[in-house]
Amino acid sequence: MTKGRLEAFSDGVIAIIITIMVLEMKVPHGADVAALRPLAPVFISYVLSYVMIGIYWNNHHHLFHAVERVNGRILWRNLHLLFWLAQVPFATGWMGENHFAPAPSALYGFVLLMAGVAYLILQRLIIAAQGPDSIVKKAIGNDWKGKLSAVLYAVAILFAFWWDWISLALYVVVALLWLIPDRRIEHVLRSGVAG
Amino acid sequence: MTKGRLEAFSDGVIAIIITIMVLEMKVPHGADVAALRPLAPVFISYVLSYVMIGIYWNNHHHLFHAVERVNGRILWRNLHLLFWLAQVPFATGWMGENHFAPAPSALYGFVLLMAGVAYLILQRLIIAAQGPDSIVKKAIGNDWKGKLSAVLYAVAILFAFWWDWISLALYVVVALLWLIPDRRIEHVLRSGVAG
Amino acid sequence: MTKGRLEAFSDGVIAIIITIMVLEMKVPHGADVAALRPLAPVFISYVLSYVMIGIYWNNHHHLFHAVERVNGRILWRNLHLLFWLAQVPFATGWMGENHFAPAPSALYGFVLLMAGVAYLILQRLIIAAQGPDSIVKKAIGNDWKGKLSAVLYAVAILFAFWWDWISLALYVVVALLWLIPDRRIEHVLRSGVAG
Amino acid sequence: MTKGRLEAFSDGVIAIIITIMVLEMKVPHGADVAALRPLAPVFISYVLSYVMIGIYWNNHHHLFHAVERVNGRILWRNLHLLFWLAQVPFATGWMGENHFAPAPSALYGFVLLMAGVAYLILQRLIIAAQGPDSIVKKAIGNDWKGKLSAVLYAVAILFAFWWDWISLALYVVVALLWLIPDRRIEHVLRSGVAG
Numbered sequence: 001m002t003k004g005r006l007e008a009f010s011d012g013v014i015a016i017i018i019t020i021m022v023l024e025m026k027v028p029h030g031a032d033v034a035a036l037r038p039l040a041p042v043f044i045s046y047v048l049s050y051v052m053i054g055i056y057w058n059n060h061h062h063l064f065h066a067v068e069r070v071n072g073r074i075l076w077r078n079l080h081l082l083f084w085l086a087q088v089p090f091a092t093g094w095m096g097e098n099h100f101a102p103a104p105s106a107l108y109g110f111v112l113l114m115a116g117v118a119y120l121i122l123q124r125l126i127i128a129a130q131g132p133d134s135i136v137k138k139a140i141g142n143d144w145k146g147k148l149s150a151v152l153y154a155v156a157i158l159f160a161f162w163w164d165w166i167s168l169a170l171y172v173v174v175a176l177l178w179l180i181p182d183r184r185i186e187h188v189l190r191s192g193v194a195g
Numbered sequence: 196m197t198k199g200r201l202e203a204f205s206d207g208v209i210a211i212i213i214t215i216m217v218l219e220m221k222v223p224h225g226a227d228v229a230a231l232r233p234l235a236p237v238f239i240s241y242v243l244s245y246v247m248i249g250i251y252w253n254n255h256h257h258l259f260h261a262v263e264r265v266n267g268r269i270l271w272r273n274l275h276l277l278f279w280l281a282q283v284p285f286a287t288g289w290m291g292e293n294h295f296a297p298a299p300s301a302l303y304g305f306v307l308l309m310a311g312v313a314y315l316i317l318q319r320l321i322i323a324a325q326g327p328d329s330i331v332k333k334a335i336g337n338d339w340k341g342k343l344s345a346v347l348y349a350v351a352i353l354f355a356f357w358w359d360w361i362s363l364a365l366y367v368v369v370a371l372l373w374l375i376p377d378r379r380i381e382h383v384l385r386s387g388v389a390g
Numbered sequence: 391m392t393k394g395r396l397e398a399f400s401d402g403v404i405a406i407i408i409t410i411m412v413l414e415m416k417v418p419h420g421a422d423v424a425a426l427r428p429l430a431p432v433f434i435s436y437v438l439s440y441v442m443i444g445i446y447w448n449n450h451h452h453l454f455h456a457v458e459r460v461n462g463r464i465l466w467r468n469l470h471l472l473f474w475l476a477q478v479p480f481a482t483g484w485m486g487e488n489h490f491a492p493a494p495s496a497l498y499g500f501v502l503l504m505a506g507v508a509y510l511i512l513q514r515l516i517i518a519a520q521g522p523d524s525i526v527k528k529a530i531g532n533d534w535k536g537k538l539s540a541v542l543y544a545v546a547i548l549f550a551f552w553w554d555w556i557s558l559a560l561y562v563v564v565a566l567l568w569l570i571p572d573r574r575i576e577h578v579l580r581s582g583v584a585g
Numbered sequence: 586m587t588k589g590r591l592e593a594f595s596d597g598v599i600a601i602i603i604t605i606m607v608l609e610m611k612v613p614h615g616a617d618v619a620a621l622r623p624l625a626p627v628f629i630s631y632v633l634s635y636v637m638i639g640i641y642w643n644n645h646h647h648l649f650h651a652v653e654r655v656n657g658r659i660l661w662r663n664l665h666l667l668f669w670l671a672q673v674p675f676a677t678g679w680m681g682e683n684h685f686a687p688a689p690s691a692l693y694g695f696v697l698l699m700a701g702v703a704y705l706i707l708q709r710l711i712i713a714a715q716g717p718d719s720i721v722k723k724a725i726g727n728d729w730k731g732k733l734s735a736v737l738y739a740v741a742i743l744f745a746f747w748w749d750w751i752s753l754a755l756y757v758v759v760a761l762l763w764l765i766p767d768r769r770i771e772h773v774l775r776s777g778v779a780g
Contacts, residue, residue: 005202005256007590012210012402015597020218022671023605031683036692047668054664058657061590072253076374079249083242086217098226107231179661200397200451207405207597215413267448271569274444278437281412293421302426395592395646402600410608462643466764469639473632476607488616497621 003070006078010060013082018053021089022046045096045108048171049088052112055178056085056119066135067126074129077122084115105167106160112171113153120146149174198265201273205255208277213248216284217241240291240303243366244283247307250373251280251314261330262321269324272317279310300362301355307366308348315341344369393460396468400450403472408443411479412436435486435498438561439478442502445568446475446509456525457516464519467512474505495557496550502561503543510536539564588655591663595645598667603638606674607631630681630693633756634673637697640763641670641704651720652711659714662707669700690752691745697756698738705731734759 025042028035060081067074091111095104123143127134140146156170220237223230255276262269286306290299318338322329335341351365415432418425450471457464481501485494513533517524530536546560610627613620645666652659676696680689708728712719725731741755 005206008203008593009206009210009252011590011594012207012597013214015594016211016214016601017218018667019598019601019671020215020605022668023602023674025675027675027678027682031679031686031689033688035688050664050668054661057594057664058660061660062657072257075253075256076249079245079252082213083217083245086214089218090220090222093222094226097222101226103228103230104226200401203398204401204405204447207402208409211406211409212413215410267452270448270451271444274440274447277408278412278440281409284413285415285417288417289421292417296421298423298425299421395596398593399596399600399642402597403604406601406604407608410605462647465643465646466639469635469642472603473607473635476604479608480610480612483612484616487612491616493618493620494616 003064003067006070006075007064010064010078010082011057014053014057014060014085017086017089018050018057021049021053021092024089024093041099042093042096045092045100048168048175049092051175051179052171053085053088055175056081056115059119059178062139063123063126063136066139067130069129071129074122074125077118077125081115081118081122084111084118087111088115100164100168102161102164105164106157109153109157109160109167109171112174113150113157116146116150116153120150145177149177198259198262201265201270202259205259205273205277206252209248209252209255209280212281212284213245213252216244216248216287219284219288236294237288237291240287240295243363243370244287246370246374247366248280248283250370251276251310254314254373257334258318258321258331261334262325264324266324269317269320272313272320276310276313276317279306279313282306283310295359295363297356297359300359301352304348304352304355304362304366307369308345308352311341311345311348315345340372344372393454393457396460396465397454400454400468400472401447404443404447404450404475407476407479408440408447411439411443411482414479414483431489432483432486435482435490438558438565439482441565441569442561443475443478445565446471446505449509449568452529453513453516453526456529457520459519461519464512464515467508467515471505471508471512474501474508477501478505490554490558492551492554495554496547499543499547499550499557499561502564503540503547506536506540506543510540535567539567588649588652591655591660592649595649595663595667596642599638599642599645599670602671602674603635603642606634606638606677609674609678626684627678627681630677630685633753633760634677636760636764637756638670638673640760641666641700644704644763647724648708648711648721651724652715654714656714659707659710662703662710666700666703666707669696669703672696673700685749685753687746687749690749691742694738694742694745694752694756697759698735698742701731701735701738705735730762734762 025039025046028039088111091104091108095101095108098104120143123136123140123146127137130136152170152174156167159170160167220234220241223234283306286299286303290296290303293299315338318331318335318341322332325331347365347369351362354365355362415429415436418429478501481494481498485491485498488494510533513526513530513536517527520526542560542564546557549560550557610624610631613624673696676689676693680686680693683689705728708721708725708731712722715721737755737759741752744755745752
């Protein structure tokens with residue numbers, strides 16, 4: 001089975017998540033610049049989530065670039081990942097509207113952690129399906145970024161109840177970690193292992 | 196006529212249904228964990244519907260994988276299926292917000308039943324168009340899963356007015372029935388009947 | 391310039407219009423069957439518009455199936471068509487919520503008329519671009535369906551202010567006119583004029 | 586890495602932005618023509634933004650038509666452009682609901698300016714990646730349209746606080762500037778530099 005529809009469907013879902021999330025910022029009633037001020041924390045949390053979802057799309061793009069065939073199990077693991085990504089707008093809105101209060105900040109980290117775990121499961125399944133010469137495995141190596149992100153999310157969830165700004169800072173750290181573009185699969189592909 | 200646009204359009208509609216449905220969970224006003232509690236039944240019904248829509252996408256993917264050409268009648272039967280799938284978020288919301296009350300639970304089953312029937316009609320039309328050597332027909336056999344699901348939905352609709360939790364249990368049973376991935380078409384395809 | 395992205399973009403926009411329109415039916419607050427009754431006119435108008443948008447998608451699919459290359463002018467005429475289609479949910483909602491009152495029924499006809507005109511303009515532009523041997527021209531002939539639909543919409547707009555149910559009946563007539571699938575382009579294509 | 590998914594994802598996001606924006610016009614409660622009158626400024630601002638987003642989609646289509654391979658940096662610059670385009674519905678709604686008041690009109694210009702700058706950055710990156718024989722560079726020449734638009738937006742932002750209608754007029758001028766379709770890349774492509 002080819003990967004075309006899985007990619008198209010995932011692109012559709014991620015495009016909807018990332019766009020609707022931004023569109024959810026409600027138009028204020030006042031007509032002056034001050035009317036925008038209460039939206040600041042909401043806007044900041046949307047920018048953060050936009051970058052996070054952008055990172056997932058980017059990595060998903062790279063991951064499936066190295067895949068040729070998919071099966072039913074990969075379809076479902078992919079839907080599992082999309083499920084958690086679809087929770088991001090809810091967690092983002094709750095966190096932004098409550099100015100990064102403890103419980104919303106912790107939930108935000110939990111959703112990102114679950115999305116991260118879903119991504120690792122999907123990645124592992126693809127590596128297993130590709131067998132010993134897996135291009136994906138060569139490309140990601142020990143995947144320290146993926147594992148470190150999961151640890152940072154877990155730490156952020158715990159800290160959220162003590163000192164909530166540290167959680168936000170940790171989420172930003174994870175985003176920056178990935179914004180350095182993931183050229184690993186590009187490198188391996190370019191070096192001739194695959195077309 | 197090639198199937199590319201039918202698949203792309205269906206992917207688009209299903210991606211919107213599945214994502215918007217999840218996005219419809221309203222952000223609560225409170226900032227503590229307790230504020231999430233009233234959302235529990237809504238969340239449970241959304242998870243159930245996410246799996247249901249995911250099953251349809253999966254099966255749709257498999258079904259059209261074995262199709263080469265489409266005609267106007269297939270386009271319309273497909274739109275008919277998408278129409279009933281598009282009613283799922285409404286039925287899900289009504290059921291979740293009313294804590295699985297009788298009428299909403301019955302409507303949920305009715306919408307799923309109609310979607311199931313629409314799928315069976317579409318499948319039959321494709322088999323007829325493929326002629327006596329239909330790959331789809333070989334793959335699905337007597338399609339006991341599709342028929343059993345329809346029967347279970349009908350039973351669930353009736354039970355909804357007596358004992359509503361049994362309806363919910365039956366919907367979960369149908370979901371589990373299909374979550375065992377539908378490898379039938381994959382098998383037939385792999386065994387060399389088609390590319 | 392190839393037509394791939396124009397088709398994909400149009401599919402995306404039409405998928406969003408048709409799906410969001412259905413999703414706009416608000417979940418009622420009551421939990422019994424009676425709570426659904428006020429939704430009946432809204433539901434009926436949504437079903438009508440679903441069929442109408444489905445017809446446009448179908449015809450768009452057939453139209454561009456016979457097109458090989460697009461240019462900037464075709465892109466814009468296509469955006470023009472999508473603009474009027476995107477007004478359909480608004481007109482549908484206004485008509486449904488006001489139980490087919492005169493002004494909303496007339497606006498509904500106006501939006502459909504504008505969409506129909508936009509489609510005719512797009513079709514004419516494509517025929518002109520294809521030159522004297524235009525496949526599209528052969529396929530549609532004198533396009534009596536397109537022209538008759540425009541006339542029926544105009545009549546429906548006028549009647550809306552006298553006897554509103556006749557407008558609704560006329561819209562249903564137009565839908566039925568097109569539901570008889572448009573096999574014209576399929577026929578011409580199959581008879582060997584084009585691949 | 587091929588450009589297919591970048592185009593599909595961008596099409597998805599732009600289709601959602603342009604469609605949801607139009608769908609955001611709320612159905613009025615009254616059933617007579619007068620009930621539509623308060624929507625006039627909202628409708629005008631939506632039409633303007635529809636054209637603006639249409640221009641971006643058109644130019645994006647032309648730009649990537651001349652691109653063969655993309656890399657991680659292009660993916661991110663493209664997401665940056667989509668981010669600013671996704672702010673357009675918010676700015677449009679705020680401007681329309683406040684009848685083109687100073688602050689909303691200035692914000693609208695600011696969002697369009699940022700989108701324009703993001704487009705120029707993306708374009709420059711693509712030209713750099715294509716090297717000295719860049720087709721895109723040949724096609725756009727000195728890109729006076731892109732630069733003039735940025736200047737006009739900046740002027741419009743400043744004027745918004747003195748005389749707000751001049752801002753709106755300037756936005757319309759920029760739209761007209763681009764509505765004259767951008768045949769530059771089409772010309773270069775057709776003249777044999779690239780397939």
